[in-house]
Amino acid sequence: MLNSKVSKAVRLAIAFGAASTAAFSAQSVANDEGADKVERIEVTGSRIKRTDLETASPVTTIDSVQLEAQGIQDVGQFLQTSAVMSGSPAMTTTNNGGNGGTFVELRGLGSSRTLVLVNGRRPVSSDFQGIPASMIDRIEVLKDGASATYGADAVAGVVNIITKRDFEGVEFKLQTKGSFDVDTNKQNGFSLVAGKAFSEGHLVVGVDYVKQDAVYQGDVTEVNFFNYPWQVWGVEAEESFRNNGLIAPPNENANVFEFGSYSVPCGNFYLQHGPSQTNNKCDGGIPTLGDMRDFVGGGANNDTYNYAPVNFMQTPYSKLNFFVEGHFDINDTTRFYSETRINKRTSRQELAAVPYDTRSDPGYQGLYLVTNEDGTPALDEDGNQQFAEFNGVSKDNYYNPFGEDVLRSRRRMLEGGRSFEQDIVRFQQVMGFEGDIGDNYYYDVNYNYGYSQTTSTDFGQLYGPNLAKAMGPSFKDANGNIVCGTVDSPISNCVSMNVFGGPGSVTPEMLDYVTSPLVDSSNYTLQTLTAFVGGDLFDLPAGTVTGGIGYELRKEKLEGNVDSGKFMREVTGNKSRASNGEFDVNSLFAEFRIPLVEGAPFAERVEIPVGVRYDDFSAFGGATTYQIGLEWKTGDDLLIRSTYGTVFRAPSISALYGPESDAFPPATDPCSTANWASLTDVQKGYCRADGVKEGGSKNLDGQQLTQRGGNADLQPEEGDTFTVGFAWSPEFVDGLGITLDYWAIEIEDVIDGVGANDSLRGCYLGGIESLCDNLERTNGELSRISEKSTNLSRMTAKGVDFELSYSFDALGGSFNTLMSWTHFLERENQVYDSTEFEFQMKDLNGRFENDTTYAKDKINLNIGYTMDDLNIAYAVNYISGTQYDELLYWGTTPLNADDPNSPLAQYDVDSYMYHDLTVTYNFVTDTTVAVGITNLTDELPPYIEPAFNGNTDESNYRLFGRSWFLRLSQKF
Numbered sequence: 001m002l003n004s005k006v007s008k009a010v011r012l013a014i015a016f017g018a019a020s021t022a023a024f025s026a027q028s029v030a031n032d033e034g035a036d037k038v039e040r041i042e043v044t045g046s047r048i049k050r051t052d053l054e055t056a057s058p059v060t061t062i063d064s065v066q067l068e069a070q071g072i073q074d075v076g077q078f079l080q081t082s083a084v085m086s087g088s089p090a091m092t093t094t095n096n097g098g099n100g101g102t103f104v105e106l107r108g109l110g111s112s113r114t115l116v117l118v119n120g121r122r123p124v125s126s127d128f129q130g131i132p133a134s135m136i137d138r139i140e141v142l143k144d145g146a147s148a149t150y151g152a153d154a155v156a157g158v159v160n161i162i163t164k165r166d167f168e169g170v171e172f173k174l175q176t177k178g179s180f181d182v183d184t185n186k187q188n189g190f191s192l193v194a195g196k197a198f199s200e201g202h203l204v205v206g207v208d209y210v211k212q213d214a215v216y217q218g219d220v221t222e223v224n225f226f227n228y229p230w231q232v233w234g235v236e237a238e239e240s241f242r243n244n245g246l247i248a249p250p251n252e253n254a255n256v257f258e259f260g261s262y263s264v265p266c267g268n269f270y271l272q273h274g275p276s277q278t279n280n281k282c283d284g285g286i287p288t289l290g291d292m293r294d295f296v297g298g299g300a301n302n303d304t305y306n307y308a309p310v311n312f313m314q315t316p317y318s319k320l321n322f323f324v325e326g327h328f329d330i331n332d333t334t335r336f337y338s339e340t341r342i343n344k345r346t347s348r349q350e351l352a353a354v355p356y357d358t359r360s361d362p363g364y365q366g367l368y369l370v371t372n373e374d375g376t377p378a379l380d381e382d383g384n385q386q387f388a389e390f391n392g393v394s395k396d397n398y399y400n401p402f403g404e405d406v407l408r409s410r411r412r413m414l415e416g417g418r419s420f421e422q423d424i425v426r427f428q429q430v431m432g433f434e435g436d437i438g439d440n441y442y443y444d445v446n447y448n449y450g451y452s453q454t455t456s457t458d459f460g461q462l463y464g465p466n467l468a469k470a471m472g473p474s475f476k477d478a479n480g481n482i483v484c485g486t487v488d489s490p491i492s493n494c495v496s497m498n499v500f501g502g503p504g505s506v507t508p509e510m511l512d513y514v515t516s517p518l519v520d521s522s523n524y525t526l527q528t529l530t531a532f533v534g535g536d537l538f539d540l541p542a543g544t545v546t547g548g549i550g551y552e553l554r555k556e557k558l559e560g561n562v563d564s565g566k567f568m569r570e571v572t573g574n575k576s577r578a579s580n581g582e583f584d585v586n587s588l589f590a591e592f593r594i595p596l597v598e599g600a601p602f603a604e605r606v607e608i609p610v611g612v613r614y615d616d617f618s619a620f621g622g623a624t625t626y627q628i629g630l631e632w633k634t635g636d637d638l639l640i641r642s643t644y645g646t647v648f649r650a651p652s653i654s655a656l657y658g659p660e661s662d663a664f665p666p667a668t669d670p671c672s673t674a675n676w677a678s679l680t681d682v683q684k685g686y687c688r689a690d691g692v693k694e695g696g697s698k699n700l701d702g703q704q705l706t707q708r709g710g711n712a713d714l715q716p717e718e719g720d721t722f723t724v725g726f727a728w729s730p731e732f733v734d735g736l737g738i739t740l741d742y743w744a745i746e747i748e749d750v751i752d753g754v755g756a757n758d759s760l761r762g763c764y765l766g767g768i769e770s771l772c773d774n775l776e777r778t779n780g781e782l783s784r785i786s787e788k789s790t791n792l793s794r795m796t797a798k799g800v801d802f803e804l805s806y807s808f809d810a811l812g813g814s815f816n817t818l819m820s821w822t823h824f825l826e827r828e829n830q831v832y833d834s835t836e837f838e839f840q841m842k843d844l845n846g847r848f849e850n851d852t853t854y855a856k857d858k859i860n861l862n863i864g865y866t867m868d869d870l871n872i873a874y875a876v877n878y879i880s881g882t883q884y885d886e887l888l889y890w891g892t893t894p895l896n897a898d899d900p901n902s903p904l905a906q907y908d909v910d911s912y913m914y915h916d917l918t919v920t921y922n923f924v925t926d927t928t929v930a931v932g933i934t935n936l937t938d939e940l941p942p943y944i945e946p947a948f949n950g951n952t953d954e955s956n957y958r959l960f961g962r963s964w965f966l967r968l969s970q971k972f
Contacts (some may be wrong), residue, residue, distance in 0.1 A: 044059050044120075044140040044142050044158065044160045045057045045059065045142045045144065045146050045149060045158065046149060046591060046609065046611070047120075047149060047444075047532050047534065047548060047550065047589075047591060048534050048546055048547065048548055048591050048593060048609075055609075055631070055641070056609050056629030056630060056631045056641045056642065056643050056723075057142055057143070057144040057146070057629065057641075057643050057723065058142075058143045058144060058641070058723060058725060058739065058741045058743075058801060059140055059141065059142050059143070060082075060084060060140075060141045060143060060801075060803065060820065061138050061139070061140050061141075062079075062082070062138060062139045062141070063137070063138040063139075064133075064136050064137055064138060064164075066862065067133055067136065068133075068920075068930065068967070069862075069864070069871075069873035069875065069918045069920075069930075069932075070873075070875060070916055070918065070932065070934065071175065071177055071918070071930070071932045071934070071965030071967060072133055073133055073175060073177075073187060073189050073210045074092065074102055074128070074129075074210075075102075075128045075131050075132075075133050075136065075139075075161075076091070076101075076102030076103060076104055076127075076128025076129070076131075077091055077092070077093075077102050077128075079104045079128070079139065079141075079159065080102075080104050080105065080955065080956070081860070081877050081956075082141070082820065082858075082860055083801075083820040083821055083822040083858040083859055083860045084106060084107075084141055084143055084157075084801065084820070084822050084858075085104055085105055085106060085858070086105060086106070086107055086108030086822075086824070086827075086853075086854060086855065086858070087105035087107075087108035087109070087110065087111075087852055087853070087854070087955075088105075088851065088852040088853050088953050088955040088956060089102075089103040089104060089105045089110075089111040089955060090102070090103055090111075090955070091103075091954065091955050092129075092212065092314065092315050092317060092347070093313065093314050093315070093949075093954040093955065093959060094315070094949060094954055094955065095311055095312040095313065095314075095315055095349050095350070095351070095949055095954075096311065096349070096351060096948065096949055097948070097949070098315060098349055099347070099349075099420075099422055099456075100129065100315060100317050100345065100347025100348070100349070100422050100424075101125075101127035101128075101129050101347075102127065102128045102129055103126060103127065103128065104116075104128065104159060105156075106141070106143070106156035106157040106159070107156040107157070107743075107745060107797045107799075107827075108797065108824075108827055108844075108852070108854050109155065109156040109745065109747070109795065109797055111126065112153065112649065112652070113153065113155040113156045113649055113717075113747075114126075114153075114155075114156050114157060114158070114159060115146070115150055115153040115154040115155075115157075115158045115159070116128075116158075116159050116161070117150070117158060117159070117160040117161065118131065118160075118161045118163065118339075118341075118428075119160075119161070119162060119163060119165075119339065119430075120160060121430060121446070121448050121528065121530075122448065122450075122526065122528060122554075123341075123428060123450060124426055124427070124428055124450025124451060124452045124524065124525075124526045125426060125450075125452055125524075129317070129319050129343070129345055130319075130321065130341070130343035130345070130426050131161055131321075132191065132206070132208030132210075132319075132321035132323070133191070133208070134173065134191035134192075134193050134206055134208045135161075135163050135164060135193075135206055135208065135321070135323050135341075136161055136162070136163060136164070137162050137163055137164045137165070137167075138162050139159060139160070139161055139162070140158075140159075140160040140162060141157065141158070141159050141160075142154075142157050142158040142159075142160065143157050143723075143741070143743065143801060144157060144643055144645075144721060144723050144743070145157065145627070145645050145646075145647035145719075145720075145721035145745065146158050146627070146645075146647075147613065147625040147627075147645070147646065147647040147648055148589065148591075148611035148612055148613045148625045148626050148627040148645055148646075149589070149591070149611055149613070149627070151552070151554075151585070151587055151589075151613060151615055152585075152615065152648060152649055152650035152716070153649050153650070154647065155647045155648070155649050155717070155719065155721075155745070155747065156745060156797070163204075163323070163325060163339075164193065164195070164204055164206075164325075165202070165204060165325055165327070166195070166197075166202055166204075167193060167195035167204050168195045168196065168197055169194070169195060169971055169972060170192070170193070170194045170195075170971065170972040171191075171192070171193050171194075171969060171970070171971045171972075172190070172191070172192050172969070172970045172972075173190060173191045173192075173967060173968070173969045173970075174189075174190045174967070174968045174969075175188070175189050175190070175965060175966065175967040175968075176188045176189075176965065176966055177963065177964065177965035177966070178963065178964060178965075179960040179961055179962065179963040179964075180938075180961065180962045180963065180964065181221075181222050181938075181960070181961045181962070182215060182219055182220055182222075182960040182961065183219075184213055184214065184215045184216070184219045185213070185215050185219075185314065185960045185963070186212070186213040187210065187211070187212045187213070188210070188211050189208070189209055189210035189211065190208075190209055191206065191207065191208040191209070192206065192207050192208075193205070193206040194206070200328055200329045201326060201327050201328035201329055201335075202326060202327055203324070203325075203326040204323075204324070204325045204326065205323070205324050206321075206322070206323050206324075207320070207321070207322050207323075208320070208321040208322075208323075209318070209319070209320050209321075210317075210318070210319050211317075211318040212314070212315075212316055212317050212318075213314075213316055214312055214314060214315065214316040214348070214350070215312065215313045215314035215959075215960065216309060216310060216311065216312060216313060217308050217309050217310075217311050217312070217313045217950055218308070218309025218310065219313070220313060220959065220960060222940060222961055223940050223941060223950075223959070224248050225246065225248065225943045225950070225951045225952075226308060226309070226313060226950050226951075227306075227308055227309045228249075228258050228306060228308055229258060229259055229260045229261075229304075229306060229307065229308050229951075230246070230248065230249075230256035230257065230258060230259070230943075230951065231256060231257070231259040231702075231887070231888050231889050231890075231945060232255060232256055232887045232888075232889075232890050232945055233257060233259065233298070233889055233890055234890075236255075237255040237256065237257075237890075238255075238887065238890055238893050238905070240253065240255035241255040241256070241887075241907065241945070242893075242905050242906075242907060245908070245943070246943040256945075257299070257300055257302075258302070258304065258306060259298075259302070259304060259702070259889065260302075260304035260305045260306045260307055260308075261304055261305045261307050261352070261355055261412065261701075262295075262297060262304060262305075262410055262700060262701060263305065263355030263356065263357050263410040263411065263412050264278065264295075264303055264304065264305040264410070264411075264412050265282070265305060265411070265412045265414050265502060265503045266278050266279040266280075266282035266303070266502045266503075267279050267409070267410065267411050267499060267500055267502070268295050268303075268409075268410040268411075269292075269393075269402070269406045269408075269409055269410070269500070270392070270406065270407050270408035270409075270410075270698060271402060271404060271406065271407065272368065272370070272371065272404065272405075272407060273371070273373055274294075275294045275295060276294070276295040276408075276698070277292045277293065277294065277295060277402070278292065278293065278294075278295040278303055279291050279292060279500060279501065279502050280292065280293040281502070282501075282502030282503070283501070283502060283504075284501050284502050284503055284504025284505045285501050285502075285505065286399060286498065286500075286501055286505075287399070287401045287500045287501050287502075288401050289401045289402065289403070291401065292401060292402070297674075297700055298674070305352070305355075305412050307351075307352035307355075308950070310350075310352050310353075311350065311351055311352060311949075311950070312348075312349055312350045312351075313949075313950055313954070313959055314959070314960075315347060315348060315349050315350075316347065316348050317345060317346065317347035317348070318345070318346055318347075319343065319344065319345040319346075320343070320344045320345075321341070321342070321343050321344075322341070322342045322343075323339075323340065323341045323342075324338075324339075324340040325337075325338070325339045325340070326338055333435045333436045333437075334433060334434075334435040335433065335434050335435055336431075336432070336433055337430075337431075337432050337433075337434065337446075338429075338430065338431050338432075339428070339429070339430040340428070340429050340430075341426075341427070341428040342425075342426070342427050342428075343424070343425070343426040343427075344424070344425055345422070345423075345424045346421065346422065346423050346424075347421070347422045347424075348419055348420065348421045348422075349419065349420045350417070350418065350419040350420075351418045351419070351420075352412070352418065353412055353413045353414045353415075353416055353417055353418055353460065354412075354413040354416060354418045354460050354461065354462065354572055354573070355410070355412055355413075356409070356410065356411045356412070356413050356462060356499070356572055357408070357409075357410045358391045358392045358393075358408050358409045358410075358471075359391075359408050359410075359699075359781060359783075360705045360783075361462070361464075361467075361571075361572040361573075362391075362462070362463075362464025362465075362467045362468060362570060362571070362572065363391045363392050363393065363409060363467055363468065363471050364391070364392060364393055364394045364397075364467075364468050364471040364472040365389065365390070365391050365468065366389075366390060366394060366405065366472075367387045367388065367389055367390070368387070368388055368390050368395075368404075368405045368407065369385055369386075369387060370385070370386040370387065370388050388779065390405055390407040390408075391407075391408075392405060392406040392407050392408050392409045392471070393405070393406035393409050393471045393499065394471065394472045394473045396472075396473035396474070396475075396486070397471060397472065397473060397474050397496065398474040398475055398476060398482050398496055399474075399482075399496065399497070399498040399499070399500050399501070399505075400500065401500060408698075409471070409499055411499040413460070413462070413506065413511075414503045415503065415504070415506045415507075415508075415511050416460045416506075416511055416515060417459060417460045418458075418459065418460035418461070418573075419458075419459045419460060420456065420457070420458050420459070421456070421457045421459070422454060422455070422456050423454070423455040423456075423457075424452065424453070424454050424455075425452070425453045426450070426451065426452045426453075427450065427451045427452075428448075428449070428450045428451075429448075429449045429450075430446060430447070430448045430449075431446065431447050432444060432445055432446025432447065433445050433446075434446075437533070437535070440535045440536040441533060441534065441535030441536075442533070442534060442535055443531070443532065443533045443534075444530070444531070444532050445530070445531045445532075446529075446530055447527075447528070447529050448526070448527070448528040448529075448530070449525075449526070449527050450525070450526035450527075451523070451524070451525055451526075452522075452523070452524045452525075453521070453522070453523050454521065454522045454523075454524075455519065455520070455521045456519070456520045456521070457517055457518065457519050457520075458517065458518040458520075458563075458573060459517050460515065461515070461516060461517075461518050461565075461571050461572045461573045462514045462515060462516070462571065462572040463514055463515070463516040463565060463570065463571055464565070464568075464569075464570035464571055464572075465570060466494070466513055466514045467497075467514050469484050469485075469491050469494045469496075470484065470494065470495060470496055470497035470510065470513060470514055471497060471499070472484065472485070473485060473486050474496035475487055477490075482496045483496070484496050494513070495509050495510050495512075495513040495514075496510075497510045497513070497514060498510065516565060516571065518563035518565055518566060518571060518573075519563050520560070520561065520562045520563055520566070520578075521560070521561050522558065522559065522560040522561070522578070522579070523558070523559045523560075524556070524557070524558050524559075525555075525556070525557045525558075526554070526555070526556055527553075527554070527555045527556075528552060528553065528554045528555075529552065529553045530550065530551070530552045531550060531551050531552075532548055532549070532550035533548055533549060533550070534546065534547060534548025534549075534591075535547075535548065537592075540594070540595055542595035542596055542597050542598040542605075542606070543595035543598050543605075543607075544595070545592060545593065545594050545595065546592070546593045547590065547591055547592035547593065548590065548591055549588070549589070549590045550588070550589050550590070551586075551587065551588055551589075552585075552586075552587040552589070553584065553585075553586055553587075554584065554585045554587070555582070555583075555584040556582060556583060556584075556653060557581075557582035557653075558579055558580060558581055558582065558653040558654065558657075559580055560578030560579045560580055561578050562576055562577055562578045573662070574661060574662035574663065574664070575661070575662050576659060576660065576661030576662060577659035577660070577661070578659070579653065579654045579657055579658040579659065579710070580657060581653040581656060581657030582653065583617060583618045583619040583653065583656075584617075584618050585615050585616060585617045585618070585650075586615075586616045587613060587614065587615045587616070588613070588614050589611070589612065589613035589614070590611070590612055590613075591609070591610065591611040591612075592609070592610045592611075593607055593608070593609050593610075594607060594608045594609075594610065595607050596608060602634050602635070603632065603633075603634065604633045604634065604635055604636070605631070605632075605633040606630075606631070606632045606633070607630075607631045608628065608629065608630060608631075609627075609628070609629040609631065609643075610626075610627070610628050610629075611626060611627045611628075611645075612624070612625070612626040612627075613625050613626070615650075617650060617716075619650075619651075619656055620650075620651075620714070620715055620716065623648050623716055623718070624646075625645065625646045625647060625648060626645060626646055627643060627644070627645030627646070628643070628644055628645065629641065629642060629643040629644075630642045630643075636731065637728060637729045637730055637731050638726060638727075638728050638729075639726060639727045639728075640725075640726045641723075641724070641725060641726065641727070641741075642722075642723060642724040642725070643721070643722070643723045643724075644720070644721070644722050645720065645721050646718070646719070646720050646721075647718070647719050647720065647721055647745075647747075648716045648717060648718045648719070649716060649717040649747075649751075650716045651711075651714040651715075651716065651751055651789075654710060655710055655711070655714055655751060655789055656710050656711070656712055656714055657710045657712060658708075658709055658710035659709055659710065660707040660708065660709035660788075661707065661708055661709060662705060662706070662707060662708075663705075663706050663707075663708055663787070664703040664704065664705060664706070665703065665704065665706060665755065665756050665757075665787075666702055666703055666757070666851070666888060666946065666948055667702075667703065667704040667706075667755070667756035667757040667760060667785075668700075668701070668702060668704075668757070668760070668888070668889060668891075669697055669699040669700075669701075669704070669760060669782055670683070670687070670760055670761055670764040670765055671687035671690075671692045671696055671697050671699075671764055672696050672697050672698070672699050672700050673695055673696035673697065673698060673700070674696070674700055674889075675696065676695055676696035679764075679765075682767070683764060683765055683767075686763065686764045686765075686767055686772075687764055690763075690764075690772070690775070690777050690780070691777050691778075691779065691780040692777070692780040693780050697777075697780055697781050697782070698781065699781055699782055702888055702889060704756050704760075704782060704785055705782070705783075705784070705785065706756045706784075706785040706786070706787045707784060707785070707786055707787065707788070708753060708787045708788065708789070709788050709789070710789065711788060711789050711790055714751055714789065714790070714791060715749060715791050716749070717747050717748065717749050717750055717751055717791070718747070718748050718749055719745060719746050719747035719748055720745075720746055721743070721744065721745050721746075722743070722744045723741055723742065723743045723744075724741070724742050725739065725740050725741030725742060725801075726739070726740055726741075727739045733806075734808075735806055735807035735808050736804075736805070736806050737803075737804070737805045737806070738802075738803070738804050739801070739802070739803045739804075740800065740801070740802050741800065741801045742798075742799075742800050743797075743798065743799060743800075743801065744796070744797070744798040745796065745797045745798070746794070746795075746796045747794060747795050747796070748794050749791040749794075750791070750792060750793045750794055750795050750830070751789055751790070751791060751792070752789065752790070752792045752793055753786075753787035753788055753789045753790065753792070754771065754774060754787065754792065754832070755787065755832075755850070756785045756787060758771070758831070758832035759771045759772075759774040759775055759785060759786075759787075760775065760785070761832070762832055763775055766838075768838075771832075773786075774786040774787075792830075793829065793830035793831075793839070794830050794841070795827075795828060795829045795830065796826060796827070796828040796841075797824070797826065797827050797828075798824070798825045798826040798827075799822060799823055799824040799825050799826070799827075800822070800823045800825065801820075801821070801822050802819075802820075802821045802822075802823070803818070803819065803820045803821070804817075804818070804819045805817065805818045805819075811865070811867070812867050813865055813866050813867030813868070813870075814865070814866050814867075815863065815864065815865050816862075816863075816864040816866075817861075817862065817863045817864075818860075818861070818862045819859070819860070819861045819862075820859070820860045821857065821858070821859045821860075822857070822858050822859075823856065823857050824845045824846070824854070824855075824856050824857070825845070826843055826845055827843065827844045827845045827854050828841045828842060828843050828844065828845075829841070829842055829844055829849075830842075831849075846880070846881075846882055846883065847882055847883055847884060848882045848883070848884040848909055848944055848946075848947070848953070849884065851946075851947060851948045851953075852953075853879075853882055853909075853953045853955075853956050854882065855879050855880045855881075855882060855956075856880045856882075857878070857879075857880035858877075858878065858879055858880070859876070859877075859878040860875070860876070860877055860878075861875065861876040861878075862874070862875050862876075863875075869921055869922040869923070870919075870920070870921055870922075871919070871920040871921075871922075872917075872918070872919050872920075873916075873917070873918040873919075873920070874915070874916070874917050874918075875915070875916040875917075875918075876913060876914070876915055876916075877913070877914040877916075878911070878912070878913045878914075879911060879912045879913075879956060879957075880911045881908060881909055881910050881911040882908075882909045883906045883907060883908055883909065884906070884907050884909070884944070884945075884946060885904040885905065885906055885907070886904075886946060887907070887945050887946060888945060888946040892904045892905070893905040907945065909942050909944055910942055912939055912942070912957060913937075913939075914934070914935050914937075914939060914958060915935070915936040915937055916932065916933070916934040916935070916936065917932065917933050917936060918930055918931070918932035918933075919931050919932075925970075926970065926971040926972070927968070927969070927970050927971075928967075928968070928969040928970075928971075929966075929967070929968055929969075930965075930966070930967040930969075931964075931965075931966055931967075932964065932965045932966075932967075933962065933963075933964050934958075934962070934963045934964070934965070935958050935961060935962050935963055936962065937962075938961045938962040939958065939961070940961055941953075941954075941957040941958065941959050942957060
């Protein structure tokens with residue numbers, strides 16, 4: 001039997017069921033209850049093995065039963081719904097900006113500040129697509145910084161995946177899931193896991209496959225705003241939206257209108273003077289000047305393109321995971337262990353057809369004669385007519401009906417498509433030895449190798465050198481053929497392109513000539529060599545001081561190659577160069593547990609855990625972190641605990657060495673014609689000083705071209721964390737467990753870039769010169785915005801975690817309940833304040849900001865009932881409401897326009913509560929059938945006006961209404 005000390009600790013921990021205050025490894029309990037030797041326990045957040053379960057750092061555990069109860073095959077997406085997670089990381093529902101991966105985010109501090117581990121070691125990627133659900137025994141979430149234990153990136157906490165290392169038998173699972181109202185929402189998968197124990201060890205082998213189908217926004221007919229790019233514009237519309245929320249067309253009181261893309265299928269052509277032109281006939285033929293009219297960019301019946309329904313709302317993928325784990329006892333004191341994991345994934349994102357725009361894309365480059373509004377020549381100081389450069393369509397292009405150069409051409413290329421595909425292979429191999437040194441010491445030495453290969457292909461993009469010829473001069477020869485070039489200088493093997501005629505005017509031959517798939521590739525390698533020795537050091541009156549020391553060498557290397565067209569900036573879409581770089585880090589670390597009191601009144605045990613770590617990075621030098629804690633067990637059922645420590649996050653290889661690459665974040669030009677009237681004379685002066693003509697720029701886009709890139713001068717982020725709380729399992733209520741923890745995180749020198757919108761508003765509305773340095777204009781139009789990373793700002797997060805579990809017998813069976821609640825007290829970022837025109841700390845708690853949800857409260861409730869072979873699981877997921885104060889195009893609105901200090905109007909996002917129900921039955925044949933209905937009340941996602949993907953937060957809200965799953969399991 002375990003000794004009384006361990007049994008009390010087990011009682012305290014087990015009381016919390018799936019969310020115990022301490023997690024212990026699969027080998028933590030003695031294999032033989034009659035053994036004299038008490039097995040030591042590994043607790044997430046420390047490398048020291050212990051003979052009890054409580055820790056100073058709060059840990060939440062989610063077991064595989066909870067995953068199965070909700071039909072989970074995407075582990076990352078499930079984890080993000082848990083109460084301790086916040087923010088809006090990329091998911092497979094992230095189309096524009098996603099890459100088919102799923103990531104998690106503790107405390108809303110960014111996914112890069114949550115360290116993901118598998119069996120306590122770093123995987124080659126934190127993407128949960130490489131972690132199959134069938135492999136997982138449980139997930140331990142350490143809700144505290146752990147840089148002193150694990151090094152860089154363990155800032156907000158740690159997610160540690162513990163695998164099924166001792167599984168025995170064979171189990172086959174088959175699952176399908178979908179939605180009642182969205183036929184295209186389908187996900188199918190299977191898994192096979194086999195395990196066998198033998199006299200000297202154990203072996204587990206598994207394979208897991210999941211295929212998810214695509215869902216277009218247009219497929220979700222129950223959510224009207226998925227099908228239209230609706231935005232708020234106008235004083236009356238803003239007031240109505242503030243008071244009533246979304247009122248959709250065709251309601252006569254609608255407070256939104258369709259504000260699509262200015263790159264339209266019928267063309268949007270900018271000439272030297274006058275409004276831009278579009279093809280009114282738009283029949284796919286060769287246009288005449290009479291077919292053209294002024295482009296209507298605003299109002300109820302505008303010409304903008306509705307791109308919404310043809311974007312993915314759920315991206316398709318298929319993933320295959322294979323894993324082998326085993327251990328072999330060489331002798332009584334030495335064990336060899338091995339872990340092998342292979343992941344193969346293909347995924348795809350699809351956007352509306354290419355919005356070809358010569359403002360940022362290749363075209364025909366030439367010079368045009370500058371004239372005044374009345375048509376007279378514009379002369380320079382010497383009296384000569386001025387010339388200016390342009391990038392558009394030649395006046396001598398055969399299809400150009402205007403008889404003058406088109407200075408900017410915008411055309412939605414419906415004849416082609418636009419998609420992005422990833423083909424990813426990842427491999428992970430761990431080999432190590434662990435064992436005992438005498439009776440008091442133990443060791444663990446392991447080598448961890450990870451390799452990730454990614455091939456990314458962009459389809460539908462256009463090739464610049466051919467575009468320059470196709471958009472340049474062309475003529476009809478004697479045989480009636482349209483030939484590129486001029487009669488005197490024809491261009492062979494060229495197809496002139498008709499962008500003026502509307503859909504169908506770009507023939508397959510034209511498209512083949514200018515279209516080019518773009519292929520990028522990258523190889524990332526991770527290697528770690530870790531050694532740790534620990535044990536009992538010496539005795540004090542209150543007990544034995546335990547501790548250990550360790551060394552780790554970690555090497556990371558990234559080798560990237562981008563398509564030559566992107567490298568030379570000769571294609572449409574995002575241009576970039578490859579990221580290449582490497583670094584290594586040598587680390588020394590030590591941990592100690594110092595007993596202060598034992599067996600005293602109200603202090604059955606008091607211990608101080610201490611950890612320290614020194615990391616020496618080849619890229620920027622050394623950093624030291626430490627953590628100190630308090631574990632005060634007042635009696636058998638109450639533990640008071642606290643920790644304080646320092647944390648840091650090292651910049652990644654891409655952040656250090658990544659070249660400039662393109663992005664198109666949401667942002668609007670304050671100097672545009674649409675906003676010109678609202679500017680003060682001083683603000684108009686800022687615009688004019690940058691070359692903007694009187695009346696404003698013609699840039700009415702909701703997304704702007706930016707350049708992002710690495711910075712070799714980046715330094716690590718640094719910060720500190722603090723927790724204090726208690727774990728209570730009262731003896732007078734059997735099966736009840738309660739934990740309450742306060743936590744606080746502060747981070748300095750946060751690696752970030754100034755957002756495009758902040759630079760634009762700060763420069764032209766606030767006149768901040770340093771932000772103007774991030775902007776470039778050509779002929780008064782935005783041509784470049786820099787979002788380069790730097791050690792810019794600081795962020796904080798503070799809150800309270802509460803967990804309650806209760807197990808009891810009733811109604812002929814047993815109940816297990818678990819409630820987890822995270823309440824944010826503060827979540828501050830240093831951001832640009834567009835009303836004060838300066839950077840200030842802003843509390844994001846309870847807000848939707850920068851396309852991210854910072855809910856003040858998240859609650860998970862799980863109730864399970866088991867009677868014989870029947871199990872019923874009911875789950876509730878609650879997300880509190882949020883607010884935002886800036887509309888995408890309209891901007892902010894003071895509640896009192898006459899008061900310069902007036903608060904801004906706020907727009908509400910309702911709170912949401914989801915209900916899930918699963919019924920599982922185990923047959924005598926070892927066959928298990930599970931049927932689940934998720935989102936029982938058919939909640940539809942909220943309309944969030946400035947949100948980027950589908951006008952909602954696709955990472956946090958369920959998108960497809962009431963859904964279902966069916967799972968069949970067979971054990972042998």
